[in-house]
Amino acid sequence: MPSASNAGRSPARPHPGSPTTPVWADVPARTSRRGDFWITGDRVEKDGAHYQAGPMYVAWEAPVDVTQALPIVLVHGGTLQGTEWGDTPDGRPGWAQRFVEAGHAVFVVDRPGHGRSPYHPDILGPTSPPFSYERGRAVYFPEGGGETQWPFDPSDADAFDAFIAAYGPMPADLAHAQSLDADRLARLLDRIGPAIVVTHSASGPDGWLLVDRRPDLVRAIVTVEPMGPAFGHTPGIGTLTWGLTAAPMRFDPPRATPDEVRAAAAETLRIPSLTGLPVALVTGETSVFATFAPSIIGFLEHAGARVDHLHMPAHGIRGNGHGMIYEKNSDDVLAVVLAWLDGLRTR
Numbered sequence: 001m002p003s004a005s006n007a008g009r010s011p012a013r014p015h016p017g018s019p020t021t022p023v024w025a026d027v028p029a030r031t032s033r034r035g036d037f038w039i040t041g042d043r044v045e046k047d048g049a050h051y052q053a054g055p056m057y058v059a060w061e062a063p064v065d066v067t068q069a070l071p072i073v074l075v076h077g078g079t080l081q082g083t084e085w086g087d088t089p090d091g092r093p094g095w096a097q098r099f100v101e102a103g104h105a106v107f108v109v110d111r112p113g114h115g116r117s118p119y120h121p122d123i124l125g126p127t128s129p130p131f132s133y134e135r136g137r138a139v140y141f142p143e144g145g146g147e148t149q150w151p152f153d154p155s156d157a158d159a160f161d162a163f164i165a166a167y168g169p170m171p172a173d174l175a176h177a178q179s180l181d182a183d184r185l186a187r188l189l190d191r192i193g194p195a196i197v198v199t200h201s202a203s204g205p206d207g208w209l210l211v212d213r214r215p216d217l218v219r220a221i222v223t224v225e226p227m228g229p230a231f232g233h234t235p236g237i238g239t240l241t242w243g244l245t246a247a248p249m250r251f252d253p254p255r256a257t258p259d260e261v262r263a264a265a266a267e268t269l270r271i272p273s274l275t276g277l278p279v280a281l282v283t284g285e286t287s288v289f290a291t292f293a294p295s296i297i298g299f300l301e302h303a304g305a306r307v308d309h310l311h312m313p314a315h316g317i318r319g320n321g322h323g324m325i326y327e328k329n330s331d332d333v334l335a336v337v338l339a340w341l342d343g344l345r346t347r
Contacts, residue, residue, distance in 0.1 A: 031064055032062060032063055033064065035059075036057065036058060036059045037058050037060075038056065038057060038058065039056040039058060039184045040052065040055050041053045041054035041055040041112065042054065046122065052123075053123045053124060054112035054117075054123075054124060055112065055117055056109055056110065056111065056184035056185075057082070057109065057110040057116040057117045058107055058108070058109050058110075058188060059107070059109075060106065060107045060108070061096065061100050061105070061106050061108075062100065062104075062105035063101070063103060066104070066105055067103030068102065068104045068105075070104070070196050070220075071104055071106065071193075071196070072105070072106045072196050073107045073185070073189070073192075073195045073196070074095065074096060074108045075109055075181075075198065075199045075206055076111065076115075076200060077200040078170060078201055078227070078237050079128060079170050079202075080167060081110045081116070082110045084166065084326065089152050089162065090151040090152055090328065092331075094325070094330065095330065098331065105192075109184075109188065111181050111206070112124070112171075112177070112180040113170055113180070114168060115168070119171075124171050125171055126171075126172040127172055128169055128171070129236045130167075130169070131167035133160065133164055135235075136164055136167075137154065140321055141154055142288075145286050146319070147321040148286075148318070148319030149324070150321065150327060150328070151323075151326060151328050174238030174246040175238075175241070178205050178206060178246050179209070181206040182213055185210045186210060186213040189217040190214070190217075193217065194216075194217050194218075194219050195217065195219065196218075196219055196220045196222065196341065197222070198224070199223045199224065199226060200224045200225065200226075201226065201227060203226075204225075204227045204296075207221045207223055208244050208271075209249065211277060212249055212273045215272075215277075219278075220278040222279075222340070223280070224282045225283055225289035225290065225322050226244075226289075226292070227240065228244070228292030228293075228296045229291075229295035230243050230298075242258050242261055243261050243269065243299055244299055244300070249271055251269055251270060252271070266298065266302050267302050268302075269299070270304055274304045274305040275305070276305075276306055277304075277306065278305075278308075279300060279305045279307045281296060281297060281310065282324070283311050284312050284319075284322065284333075285313045287321045287322040287324075290311065293311070312333060317329060317332050
């Protein structure tokens, strides 16, 4: 495991941004429209002063000619930030750019308390535990796990440092954090209109909560290895006490508490907002998150969603783990997703 010191590092190598290899040297020029804005948070009072709690930063990019009617909203995973949809660790364009190239306007958020969306524990409450190098290895390329698509050599300490640098805190209260995310995402859709929502890992529950708030504005969800299984616990993040979320969902018939949801027969857990919703659940060959898929799919289908399981080996794409959105064959994975979206348009 790489240490925090320079001891044992691999030999120095040129990297983007050095005087000899400018970051722009090998990047093709492209033309697009882009900008950013804020979904503001709530004003709260503390000790006689007023503060803003939980704003959400949004960066957007659109091709000169937008050929796809629905924009894409990209929601990053737990303790990360919107940069995970940008350039991959080995320097290739990430999914944000690829969706733009496919003709979509793209909105990339930093969830409240993550990345450029400010966090202060006096306003948003205590933080989660820090994300360790050991946790990163266990999630993305565990020893003996069969991962073959990781975009850098795990023994490359500099590359590993750059990867872990993106991780920060998140609110320790998972239910509160998910509610904040879903509320801000709902206001984003109020501003931009109907959209396709793409989630990853711990943001998977945000997608279900967002549909519950704006069922008329979420046209489809692509969820890449979402947090699970149903009622599952993720170390350092929290527990899905309401089945697929830590925050309440609206069931029919209503369920007043998490205990009522857990005690109910699975086939009775209908969620009206999810009825008929197209969902693509994307999993890789080697990730433990792929083992959560049957539980999540079953829960969603009982809720009323129309779920397609896009398991990469079934599409001839092998060796992927939890980070498939930026692994070496990330473009191949995205091609499967884009084909699924094209299929929705022809139904």
